[in-house]
Amino acid sequence: MRQAHTVEQVRAAEAALMARLPEGALMMRAAHGLAQAVADWLGSTYGRRVLLLVGSGDNGGDALHAGALLARRGAGVEAWLLSDQVHAGGLAALRAAGGQVVPAGVQTGPRWGTRWGARPEVVVDGIVGIGGRPGLRPAAQEALARVEGVPVVAVDVPSGVDVDTGEAPQPHVRATFTVTFGTHKAAHLVDPAARAAGTVHLVDLGLDLPAPGVESLQAADVSRLLPRPSDDAHKYTRGVVGVRAGSATYPGAGLLSVAGAACGLAGMVRYVGDAAVADRVRQAHPEVVGAGRVQAWVVGSGTGDDAAATLAEALADAREHRLPVLVDADALHHLTGPLDVPAVLTPHAGELAAMLDEDRAEIEARPLHFAREAARRYGCVVLLKGRHTLVSTPDGRTRATTTGTPWLATAGAGDVLGGVIGALLAAGLDPFDAASVGSWLHGAAATLVSRGGPLVAGQVGGAVADVVRALPAP
Ligand SMILES: NC(=O)C1=CN([C@@H]2O[C@H](COP(=O)(O)OP(=O)(O)OC[C@H]3O[C@@H](n4cnc5c(N)ncnc54)[C@H](OP(=O)(O)O)[C@@H]3O)[C@@H](O)[C@H]2O)[C@@H](O)CC1
Numbered sequence: 001m002r003q004a005h006t007v008e009q010v011r012a013a014e015a016a017l018m019a020r021l022p023e024g025a026l027m028m029r030a031a032h033g034l035a036q037a038v039a040d041w042l043g044s045t046y047g048r049r050v051l052l053l054v055g056s057g058d059n060g061g062d063a064l065h066a067g068a069l070l071a072r073r074g075a076g077v078e079a080w081l082l083s084d085q086v087h088a089g090g091l092a093a094l095r096a097a098g099g100q101v102v103p104a105g106v107q108t109g110p111r112w113g114t115r116w117g118a119r120p121e122v123v124v125d126g127i128v129g130i131g132g133r134p135g136l137r138p139a140a141q142e143a144l145a146r147v148e149g150v151p152v153v154a155v156d157v158p159s160g161v162d163v164d165t166g167e168a169p170q171p172h173v174r175a176t177f178t179v180t181f182g183t184h185k186a187a188h189l190v191d192p193a194a195r196a197a198g199t200v201h202l203v204d205l206g207l208d209l210p211a212p213g214v215e216s217l218q219a220a221d222v223s224r225l226l227p228r229p230s231d232d233a234h235k236y237t238r239g240v241v242g243v244r245a246g247s248a249t250y251p252g253a254g255l256l257s258v259a260g261a262a263c264g265l266a267g268m269v270r271y272v273g274d275a276a277v278a279d280r281v282r283q284a285h286p287e288v289v290g291a292g293r294v295q296a297w298v299v300g301s302g303t304g305d306d307a308a309a310t311l312a313e314a315l316a317d318a319r320e321h322r323l324p325v326l327v328d329a330d331a332l333h334h335l336t337g338p339l340d341v342p343a344v345l346t347p348h349a350g351e352l353a354a355m356l357d358e359d360r361a362e363i364e365a366r367p368l369h370f371a372r373e374a375a376r377r378y379g380c381v382v383l384l385k386g387r388h389t390l391v392s393t394p395d396g397r398t399r400a401t402t403t404g405t406p407w408l409a410t411a412g413a414g415d416v417l418g419g420v421i422g423a424l425l426a427a428g429l430d431p432f433d434a435a436s437v438g439s440w441l442h443g444a445a446a447t448l449v450s451r452g453g454p455l456v457a458g459q460v461g462g463a464v465a466d467v468v469r470a471l472p473a474p
């Protein structure tokens, strides 16, 4: 599990560990990890040009110490100080290692602003870390503008983003990769900040941390959580998923929801809906049967004018038999308040905006906030679709999905996702696990069929089996 802790949690764990270690030991662990990551990325150190942007706090201290380590391995290292006060030990170390230092406010050389007369090969963003406020001050913005186009490695977090919320409303660094320390932070997993962080490399510091507020499943977690048939399983013990989606106007939504539900993770799929759609479903998926008892419902997509009635029928059955329900698309607009059955809602940003009476742009700027808000308001698990899909519970616990490919942004992908999650609900996972595992599998399946190129939604359900096959042993 990739875990993301808050600044407050990190500070507390750091204080407890620092009390047992010699002064500066944690910063040196961080600096060694940072220097190694930069060296690995460059492929060598001797003669390479590394520019440090150094703010007033320990984040700048990390950059200076890492710069000193790189300078000792032969790199040309220059530090631009963005404040009159920077980490004294780090500054002394860089100077002692032969690094160049350009004090705050000093106009630097002609071409790239460095004494090399050539572009730096990498910029190390030590402007601000977990002690910063969102946004960048003018000195940092000017420095970044002078080295525009040079790859940036962010120290701990891309400076300027909001570390605990993943929001990035103001100017901020856009990194090629980020080297973080001790644990991940929400900004590494949650967009838009996660996009600014690039690839994230974690340096272990040995912190003793509490339960995280945000986490991200990895292949091993999915393998552990995945319901697998027992030796004596039959189709009913594996769970039956019922799909109420699609209509004469939107038959494709029914077909694709079934394509997801029929990914093989449940024992059986029932389709309940328009007769003509049901015929087409049976042609495409002969194993799918009609109405009867189910263990979970998938309801909503493509139900058009019938959405309210279809939702009401599914909820009535779910109430009677205490079944979980996945509600998507058209049906989302007919929810009025907290649900009284276990449920997963799967809106995209536009649908969530309508559900919460907000602007879509606001939802996209603050997805973690609004996923949690919706989960509280509707009293169930909410999955907010996006590049990093978020799954939140009413108490705020959140998982971010980091599998997937931009090619998955295609019509019908959400229908398949709903079906896959429905299968997992029917197979017995609780709504939080079903939604997060389903989202992970859906993203991984899309990456598999995409192989770097375009895909159509219908391919994704069928590829879930290959993803499951490739999971590590539980
Ligand atoms: N935790 C750990 O386990 C370890 C942490 N370590 C490292 O320490 C980092 C945290 O260091 P930190 O506490 O000194 O805070 P940090 O973010 O460097 O600077 C805060 C100062 O910057 C300023 N400032 C504020 N906003 C700003 C802005 N937008 N733009 C520009 N400046 C801004 C403000 O000062 P001001 O200028 O206002 O006086 C504020 O006081 C952490 O991210 C990690 O890298 C590792 O070394 C070891 C293990």
Ligand SMILES: [K+]
Residues within 6 Å of the ligand: 059, 125, 126, 127, 128, 129, 154, 155, 156, 157, 158, 159
């Ligand atoms: K930084």
